[in-house]
Amino acid sequence: MSPASRRAFIRNSAAAGAGLVIGFHLPMSRAEAQSQALFSPNAYLRITPENRITIVVARSEMGQGVWTSLPMILAEELEVGLHQIAIEQAGASTLFGDQSTGGSDSVRSTWAPMRKAGAQAREMLISAAAEQWEVPTEDCKAENGLVVHSFTGRKATYGELAIAASKFAVPHDPPLKSGDYKLVGKSLPRLDTHSKVNGTAIYGIDFRVPGMKYAVLARCETIGGKVASFDGNATKQMPGVSYVGKISDSAVAVVADGTWNALKARRALKVTWDDSANKNLDSAAILASLRNADQSKAVKFYSKGNVANAAGKKMEAEYQLPFMAHAPMEPGNCTAHFRGTECEIWAPTQVPQDCRDTVAQLLGLKPEKVKVNITLLGGGFGRRLEHDYAVEAALVSKAINAPVKVTWTREDDMRCSTYRPVSLHKLSAVLGNDGWPVAFTHRLIGPSINGQKGSPPVNGVDSDFPDEAAFLYPVPNVSLESVTTETPVPLGWMRSVYALQFGFASESFLDELAADAGKDPLAYRLHLLSKNTEIKYFDTSWSTARLRNVLTLAAAKAGWNKPLPDGRYRGIACFGCFSTYAAEVVEISMENNDPRVHRVVSVVDCGTVVNPNILEQQIQSAVIYGLTNALRAQITIDKGRVVQGNFDDYQPIRMNEAPKIEAYFVPSTEPPTGIGEPPLPPLAPALCNAIYAATQKRIRALPILS
Amino acid sequence: MAEFTLRVNGTNKTVDVSPDTPLLWVLRDSLQLTGTKFACGAGLCGACSVHMNGALTRSCITPVSEASGKEIVTIEGLGAGHLHPLQKAWIAEDVPQCGYCQSGQIMAAAALLAKTPHPTDDEITDFMSGNICRCGTYERIRRAVRRASAGGAK
Numbered sequence: 001m002s003p004a005s006r007r008a009f010i011r012n013s014a015a016a017g018a019g020l021v022i023g024f025h026l027p028m029s030r031a032e033a034q035s036q037a038l039f040s041p042n043a044y045l046r047i048t049p050e051n052r053i054t055i056v057v058a059r060s061e062m063g064q065g066v067w068t069s070l071p072m073i074l075a076e077e078l079e080v081g082l083h084q085i086a087i088e089q090a091g092a093s094t095l096f097g098d099q100s101t102g103g104s105d106s107v108r109s110t111w112a113p114m115r116k117a118g119a120q121a122r123e124m125l126i127s128a129a130a131e132q133w134e135v136p137t138e139d140c141k142a143e144n145g146l147v148v149h150s151f152t153g154r155k156a157t158y159g160e161l162a163i164a165a166s167k168f169a170v171p172h173d174p175p176l177k178s179g180d181y182k183l184v185g186k187s188l189p190r191l192d193t194h195s196k197v198n199g200t201a202i203y204g205i206d207f208r209v210p211g212m213k214y215a216v217l218a219r220c221e222t223i224g225g226k227v228a229s230f231d232g233n234a235t236k237q238m239p240g241v242s243y244v245g246k247i248s249d250s251a252v253a254v255v256a257d258g259t260w261n262a263l264k265a266r267r268a269l270k271v272t273w274d275d276s277a278n279k280n281l282d283s284a285a286i287l288a289s290l291r292n293a294d295q296s297k298a299v300k301f302y303s304k305g306n307v308a309n310a311a312g313k314k315m316e317a318e319y320q321l322p323f324m325a326h327a328p329m330e331p332g333n334c335t336a337h338f339r340g341t342e343c344e345i346w347a348p349t350q351v352p353q354d355c356r357d358t359v360a361q362l363l364g365l366k367p368e369k370v371k372v373n374i375t376l377l378g379g380g381f382g383r384r385l386e387h388d389y390a391v392e393a394a395l396v397s398k399a400i401n402a403p404v405k406v407t408w409t410r411e412d413d414m415r416c417s418t419y420r421p422v423s424l425h426k427l428s429a430v431l432g433n434d435g436w437p438v439a440f441t442h443r444l445i446g447p448s449i450n451g452q453k454g455s456p457p458v459n460g461v462d463s464d465f466p467d468e469a470a471f472l473y474p475v476p477n478v479s480l481e482s483v484t485t486e487t488p489v490p491l492g493w494m495r496s497v498y499a500l501q502f503g504f505a506s507e508s509f510l511d512e513l514a515a516d517a518g519k520d521p522l523a524y525r526l527h528l529l530s531k532n533t534e535i536k537y538f539d540t541s542w543s544t545a546r547l548r549n550v551l552t553l554a555a556a557k558a559g560w561n562k563p564l565p566d567g568r569y570r571g572i573a574c575f576g577c578f579s580t581y582a583a584e585v586v587e588i589s590m591e592n593n594d595p596r597v598h599r600v601v602s603v604v605d606c607g608t609v610v611n612p613n614i615l616e617q618q619i620q621s622a623v624i625y626g627l628t629n630a631l632r633a634q635i636t637i638d639k640g641r642v643v644q645g646n647f648d649d650y651q652p653i654r655m656n657e658a659p660k661i662e663a664y665f666v667p668s669t670e671p672p673t674g675i676g677e678p679p680l681p682p683l684a685p686a687l688c689n690a691i692y693a694a695t696q697k698r699i700r701a702l703p704i705l706s
Numbered sequence: 707m708a709e710f711t712l713r714v715n716g717t718n719k720t721v722d723v724s725p726d727t728p729l730l731w732v733l734r735d736s737l738q739l740t741g742t743k744f745a746c747g748a749g750l751c752g753a754c755s756v757h758m759n760g761a762l763t764r765s766c767i768t769p770v771s772e773a774s775g776k777e778i779v780t781i782e783g784l785g786a787g788h789l790h791p792l793q794k795a796w797i798a799e800d801v802p803q804c805g806y807c808q809s810g811q812i813m814a815a816a817a818l819l820a821k822t823p824h825p826t827d828d829e830i831t832d833f834m835s836g837n838i839c840r841c842g843t844y845e846r847i848r849r850a851v852r853r854a855s856a857g858g859a860k
Contacts, residue, residue: 021812033711062804189797195795196808197781197808199780202740204742205744206740258730258731259735260728318750327840329743329839331744331745376804377804379806410745410748527798532728617846620843625842646746646748647748647750655830655837656831660845
């Protein structure tokens with residue numbers, strides 16, 4: 001690129017102006033950036049000579065605030081304010097490692113690389129200024145997007161230093177702040193809010209390509225069903241329809257000039273399904289398969305001491321949870337444009353690299369010939385860890401040789417989805433002479449998500465368990481076990497995944513033990529946690545002190561030791577997952593034998609809090625999501641089909657059922673840990689424990705309102 | 707197919723679609739006003755809410771033939787070129803998470819405040835319970851509606 005055209009390029013790039021500009025972006029390597037005279041010490045950052053500072057976000061924005069929190073981490077070390085930057089959403093790339101957005105991992109996995117990315121740039125900009133001014137680097141500092149010479153006050157913008165800075169070697173180990181943050185820890189407003197209140201935010205379903213067609217697919221609603229034959233003659237006569245065809249073993253696509261015409265035409269389609277595989281399957285049979293599972297196949301995935309040697313009074317209980325659906329507000333969709341030797345995808349996805357690799361394989365292209373752009377996600381909750389939408393869109397685009405958007409209806413999403421697996425839990429405890437537990441056993445019986453997707457548990461360890469199934473009470477003998485069953489029902493990772501199941505069962509059972517001992521549920525837990533100790537569980541070292549702290553703070557904020565008004569009851573629970581500690585107190589009344597939740601106090605210890613504003617949102621979100629799961633979320637199967645179809649028979653919590661939520665965190669200087677999921681698991685047990693306090697009845701199966 | 711003329715956000719728009727086409731798809735596909743969202747297609751969740759002659763309307767179950775000749779306001783036109791006080795309140799309270807349902811939430815809140823400028827908390831809850839948010843932003847929606855009804859102050 002000549003200097004003149006480079007300047008034109010930069011002028012055009014900068015023309016969008018200051019403030020938040022979201023670009024679709026294929027990140028550049030350092031060499032590519034330098035060839036365009038951009039200062040880009042790493043893939044997360046570019047600075048132009050015109051002082052345009054762009055921070056690249058390599059995770060998907062699905063509501064959890066990564067378009068704000070991740071830039072804050074880099075900007076902190078770079079010494080710029082959020083008003084001085086633009087951000088770009090990275091598409092699928094090879095420069096960032098695993099770009100999956102899930103596992104409450106966005107902040108915890110990018111904290112280190114984004115700090116380093118900002119610090120590298122800062123050090124190089126300081127070096128450039130020092131060289132230009134012929135002064136020692138120690139006498140220069142970076143602040144507010146400027147390098148300043150401490151003695152003379154001489155200043156240069158990062159843009160002015162950009163070209164010179166790119167000539168320095170990228171430091172491998174730049175110094176990082178150890179506190180005294182200017183951005184991290186501040187309750188800053190989100191950068192994406194404005195576009196989300198004026199209708200300009202672009203989600204996958206809003207994306208448009210010139211000449212684009214609109215497709216909907218007829219999929220077999222009987223699980224595992226396939227297309228036997230179809231008659232598309234009537235459909236082809238419908239207004240606006242340009243294509244009807246089978247695009248896979250299990251789906252027929254209808255393509256039209258608009259979404260409505262495609263939907264209408266799909267109704268006229270006659271498909272004969274081969275639904276023989278599972279047409280007799282129902283929820284009762286699935287639950288029976290769990291109950292009848294061969295218990296001799298139980299595998300210990302965590303063991304301490306030897307539960308078999310513990311002697312004393314034995315307590316046992318069994319818990320169960322149903323299939324659940326993620327049901328994000330934005331139904332499935334994806335836009336694809338197959339262009340013969342390459343394919344471009346615009347997807348609201350949590351797994352851009354899976355989209356790229358699977359589409360490439362199906363279309364017979366090299367992965368680098370599939371460009372995956374990430375739009376905003378209208379909710380994820382794990383549903384968009386599947387890449388089914390992208391595959392469908394790519395296949396339809398190839399079939400019609402034109403750009404196309406595939407849209408799912410709510411019923412498609414409810415009935416042809418992946419689901420949180422059903423599970424059965426057998427818990428037992430042995431009480432010693434003093435009445436306190438000396439042994440604890442938790443056996444999960446259920447199908448494995450990873451197993452169904454081709455990565456079965458190894459030695460009983462599902463690859464999700466290390467983040468989601470810890471038992472944090474230092475009982476001397478502990479056995480955590482699983483019996484893996486099979487199901488044809490498609491399984492997916494749903495917000496907090498197995499932690500929801502383990503948390504519900506174990507924290508309800510703890511309450512049973514406390515009740516049996518005639519002890520206060522909080523005091524009982526605090527007694528078990530009274531000794532400071534570390535609990536090593538796979539790669540995480542958990543601290544009883546930190547769990548005790550969240551419990552104590554939740555109890556204090558909820559006024560646990562103060563009497564409640566007549567008719568009010570409360571329950572408490574705590575759980576640790578994704579390396580974060582969470583405790584909740586739920587306050588209820590009973591109305592016509594059903595609980596009404598008035599207040600939830602939620603406390604987390606998630607290490608360093610990057611943005612308390614977003615943390616509060618995440619806690620509120622987890623509480624509401626958890627409340628839906630606890631009260632009503634249930635997917636049932638009848639004659640091989642999902643019974644529920646829309647928000648009338650799968651009813652999320654609305655405002656009239658939304659409690660007052662109080663969110664707190666324990667201040668910490670530890671590196672950040674997860675927050676999107678950890679406040680969820682304590683909700684259901686705390687609620688059921690409150691119901692026990694009110695009624696002396698123990699809820700051992702979710703949903704509560706079945 | 708037939709021609710329909712609607713007045714959308716103060717401008718006349720003519721579209722050529724089948725009469726049963728829901729207003730939602732006319733707005734989104736024909737007029738490229740994608741701030742109004744599709745989520746349930748059955749009038750259950752409120753994500754598609756617009757104002758039709760001032761009344762809160764579920765555009766996903768309102769055929770275009772019914773909207774013909776009517777005054778339609780969508781999230782893009784709510785503030786008529788400026789931010790509506792509710793949009794300002796939504797920003798002040800930093801309400802959205804994924805944001806997908808928020809156009810509908812704001813249109814519902816605007817319909818509430820147009821009739822009841824100073825709603826009680828119960829009135830807010832009753833009215834806003836027509837809308838679903840899977841991210842669970844209800845606490846901040848309540849705060850934002852209160853803020854807007856108090857003239858921007860908290």
